[in-house]
Amino acid sequence: MEKDLLLMEPVTLPQDKLSLLDAYIRSLDDQEGMLIHILHRAQHLFGYLPPDLQLYIARSIGIPASKVYGVVSFYSYFTQVKRGQHTVSVCMGTACFVKGAEQVKEALKKELKVGMDETTVDELFTLKEIRCIGACGLAPAVMVDDKVYGHMNEENIRTVTSSYKGV
Amino acid sequence: MINNRSELLEIRKNQNEMRQLREIGGGKGNRIELLVGMATCGIAAGGKDIYDELETLIRDMDLNNVDLVKVGCIGSCYCEPTVQVNMPGHAPTYYGYVDRDAAGRILHEHVLQGKILKDKVVPMSFNRTDPAGARKRQFRIALRNCGNIDPEEITEYIAFDGYEALAKVLTEMTPLDVIHVLKESGLRGRGGGGFPTGLKWQATNQQKNPQKYMICNADEGDPGAYMDRSLLEGDPHSVLEGLIIGGYATGANQGIIYIRAEYPLAIARLNTALDQAREYGFLGKNILGSGFDFDIEIRLGAGAFVCGEETALIHSVEGKRGEPTKKPPYPSEEGYLHKPTTVNNVETLANVPEIINKGAEWFAAIGTRNSKGTKVFALVGKVKNVGLVEVPMGTTLREIIYEIGGGITDDKAFKAVQTGGPSGGVISAEYLDTPIEYESLRSLGTMMGSGGMIVMDEDNCMVDIAKFYLQFTMDESCGKCTPCRIGTKRLYELLDSITKGTASPNVLEQLDMLGNNIRNSALCGLGQTAPNPVLSTMKYFEEEYRMHVEEKTCPTGVCKGLFRYSVIPEKCVGCTACRRVCPVGCISGHPKQVHSIDLNLCISCGACFDVCKFNAIKKA
Numbered sequence A: 001m002e003k004d005l006l007l008m009e010p011v012t013l014p015q016d017k018l019s020l021l022d023a024y025i026r027s028l029d030d031q032e033g034m035l036i037h038i039l040h041r042a043q044h045l046f047g048y049l050p051p052d053l054q055l056y057i058a059r060s061i062g063i064p065a066s067k068v069y070g071v072v073s074f075y076s077y078f079t080q081v082k083r084g085q086h087t088v089s090v091c092m093g094t095a096c097f098v099k100g101a102e103q104v105k106e107a108l109k110k111e112l113k114v115g116m117d118e119t120t121v122d123e124l125f126t127l128k129e130i131r132c133i134g135a136c137g138l139a140p141a142v143m144v145d146d147k148v149y150g151h152m153n154e155e156n157i158r159t160v161t162s163s164y165k166g167v
Numbered sequence B: 001m002i003n004n005r006s007e008l009l010e011i012r013k014n015q016n017e018m019r020q021l022r023e024i025g026g027g028k029g030n031r032i033e034l035l036v037g038m039a040t041c042g043i044a045a046g047g048k049d050i051y052d053e054l055e056t057l058i059r060d061m062d063l064n065n066v067d068l069v070k071v072g073c074i075g076s077c078y079c080e081p082t083v084q085v086n087m088p089g090h091a092p093t094y095y096g097y098v099d100r101d102a103a104g105r106i107l108h109e110h111v112l113q114g115k116i117l118k119d120k121v122v123p124m125s126f127n128r129t130d131p132a133g134a135r136k137r138q139f140r141i142a143l144r145n146c147g148n149i150d151p152e153e154i155t156e157y158i159a160f161d162g163y164e165a166l167a168k169v170l171t172e173m174t175p176l177d178v179i180h181v182l183k184e185s186g187l188r189g190r191g192g193g194g195f196p197t198g199l200k201w202q203a204t205n206q207q208k209n210p211q212k213y214m215i216c217n218a219d220e221g222d223p224g225a226y227m228d229r230s231l232l233e234g235d236p237h238s239v240l241e242g243l244i245i246g247g248y249a250t251g252a253n254q255g256i257i258y259i260r261a262e263y264p265l266a267i268a269r270l271n272t273a274l275d276q277a278r279e280y281g282f283l284g285k286n287i288l289g290s291g292f293d294f295d296i297e298i299r300l301g302a303g304a305f306v307c308g309e310e311t312a313l314i315h316s317v318e319g320k321r322g323e324p325t326k327k328p329p330y331p332s333e334e335g336y337l338h339k340p341t342t343v344n345n346v347e348t349l350a351n352v353p354e355i356i357n358k359g360a361e362w363f364a365a366i367g368t369r370n371s372k373g374t375k376v377f378a379l380v381g382k383v384k385n386v387g388l389v390e391v392p393m394g395t396t397l398r399e400i401i402y403e404i405g406g407g408i409t410d411d412k413a414f415k416a417v418q419t420g421g422p423s424g425g426v427i428s429a430e431y432l433d434t435p436i437e438y439e440s441l442r443s444l445g446t447m448m449g450s451g452g453m454i455v456m457d458e459d460n461c462m463v464d465i466a467k468f469y470l471q472f473t474m475d476e477s478c479g480k481c482t483p484c485r486i487g488t489k490r491l492y493e494l495l496d497s498i499t500k501g502t503a504s505p506n507v508l509e510q511l512d513m514l515g516n517n518i519r520n521s522a523l524c525g526l527g528q529t530a531p532n533p534v535l536s537t538m539k540y541f542e543e544e545y546r547m548h549v550e551e552k553t554c555p556t557g558v559c560k561g562l563f564r565y566s567v568i569p570e571k572c573v574g575c576t577a578c579r580r581v582c583p584v585g586c587i588s589g590h591p592k593q594v595h596s597i598d599l600n601l602c603i604s605c606g607a608c609f610d611v612c613k614f615n616a617i618k619k620a
Helices: A002-007 A015-026 A035-046 A051-061 A065-074 A094-098 A101-112 A157-162 B005-016 B016-026 B040-044 B045-058 B098-112 B154-159 B164-170 B175-185 B197-205 B227-234 B236-252 B263-278 B312-316 B346-358 B359-366 B397-404 B436-443 B464-474 B482-500 B509-520 B525-529 B532-540 B542-551 B578-579 B605-612
Strands: A088-093 A125-130 A141-143 A147-149 B030-039 B066-071 B083-086 B093-095 B213-216 B256-258 B295-300 B343-346 B374-381 B387-392 B414-421 B423-426 B450-457 B565-567 B615-620
Touching: A015 A035, A015 A051, A015 B098, A035 B295, A051 A065, A088 A101, A094 A101, A094 B450, A094 B464, A101 A157, A141 A157, A141 B197, A147 B005, A147 B040, A147 B066, A157 B565, B005 B016, B005 B154, B005 B164, B030 B045, B030 B098, B040 B263, B045 B066, B045 B098, B083 B098, B093 B098, B093 B578, B154 B236, B154 B263, B164 B346, B175 B197, B175 B236, B175 B346, B175 B359, B197 B236, B197 B343, B213 B236, B213 B312, B213 B346, B227 B236, B227 B263, B227 B346, B227 B374, B236 B256, B236 B263, B236 B295, B236 B343, B236 B525, B256 B263, B256 B312, B263 B295, B312 B343, B343 B346, B346 B359, B374 B397, B387 B397, B387 B509, B397 B414, B414 B464, B414 B532, B423 B532, B464 B482, B464 B532, B464 B542, B482 B509, B482 B525, B482 B542, B509 B525, B509 B532, B509 B542, B525 B565, B578 B605, B605 B615
Parallel strands: A088 A125, B030 B066, B213 B256, B213 B343, B256 B295, B374 B450
Antiparallel strands: A088 A141, A141 A147, B030 B083, B083 B093, B374 B387, B414 B423, B414 B450, B565 B615
């Protein structure tokens, strides 16, 4: 997926969101040191960090784009491809793993008809793995956006995903 | 704004009634309290709905003397949502598995009529009012306030002696006094390494550079451990207080909390706590009139396990890729922005105020000769009472798993327990009576780590577990040094070949050699410990490995790749479902005729077995 980045269509970055990002960057004293925070804010605003946006940030704070890309690609929290409206994250912590996260993952792939790190055709869901979310008491756990669902199994995942359809 | 110690005492006195009620159901007032567990896991289990339900009911029933309190995690994750009822003159009652119906009954039966709901009561495996803790096994120092106070109300923390240690330090002690107490207490780092905290503080204190930093490592990356999250969500002020005391002792005026972005609730509660601490004058200029200045800011991580390593963490705080660097120089000499920096784990810092308040001797009397105090463990996996437990060092694994944890789920057979996360290893049944301390765990080939304790039963395959951890370290390797970047990938591939039945006969020797090479040559702690899950499972479960390699069978039936699939002709109706699902097209047969699998092409993925509605695929 990463190798296709250079071939990706340039995207138009909405001006209103860029202004919000600009205002945030200007409010910081140590802009370079706060790069990770800036990227968090940018991903929150735009949903993902396409190459053009990385370049924009690099120019705003006066550092090479390669440095921004180096940070974006290093941390798993950042994504360079567009995600669906909701992100379904299967917790792959050890507690979830020993209690059957693998089966939950397979069931979700089947239910949503996508592979890992892929987005459904209707752009509603992106399915991904996540490192431990610390809800080990509820293992196996699945997180949709910021909401945690516990004790998941092949049967009850459908109830969860369908609660996001048509909303 | 609190200007001195006596004003702090005044606030505490005003809360005395509440403290009495909260601790022992004492006091003469007529207020009744309902404590609802609202940490991440509590909310996910429905705690918010229960809180809303109780709030509505209390309003509708005009119960003016009932207070609802949002508390953090009490540690009994298995039975959430939980509600604790405190009535004057009665010992606190804990309810678990509370649903809407039970919430109504708590108000109608317990609060109004004084009848305890026997079917919903859950036992507490610790006792706050019995400090010896002897009868209960658990003893809480770091988690002392978790589940007992509202983390968003600083006055509740003050009521339970909060910021008293800070006041004591600033008015009575020099930085060297504080370091002396810490050294005497024997407190060691709770994040994994176990380095003595007092020595770490002393090293930074001795540096001449006037600009120093104090960093709290809240990048809890060990999958299966969540004590730091619980602490920050349930009692953030105890961590702040420890950090401020550390700043005073080491000579730092700036504190940083580095926290994972995956913990949104903990971040929100930390921000609330920081605002309140500033408002009350525990942060800022001239704290409590002592002339000491200190402030704290939050820095977010972005998902990288290696950032738990202190040099990598410092780079990440600087906004860079979180790659580790060689030590020395240690952070205490050259850390954040090349200035002397102390990095302490969340749980370590939460212990500090109690040590200052109760004294080094009190702390040093708990635990074993070389491991003092208590340790919080996330007891998870195949155990009945999943949750956070805090026990004195020296407690045995058997006591934790069977007495506190209630034994194995569905009463299956215990197989192994994994400690230390991806840097640790497994411990088999014959070592269940080992007392837990830093050294004893290391001699068993594992480590304390941050305190994940994952219990596995007879259904878990050890090769599969080792493969799981290696996949983790392979993905999380930062790529800076070759032994870790390439070594973990090769280790993973070898393990993968074992689970698929394609391994060469000498694969175990290869694993052993490669594992030891990585251990000796990787740059940072993550790389050096990455082979531990493999080496320790091989050490204790060699027979299981041999069965995979030599007989190509997985005794637990987990490793799908070792199965051979065939069609049972009597059961096959020729529905073609298996033929359509087979990814390599090795199944042949016409509709309504018996199908067959070409074993030369079959990759043992098991798709046909899963899809067949007539149980006509045989797995052996």
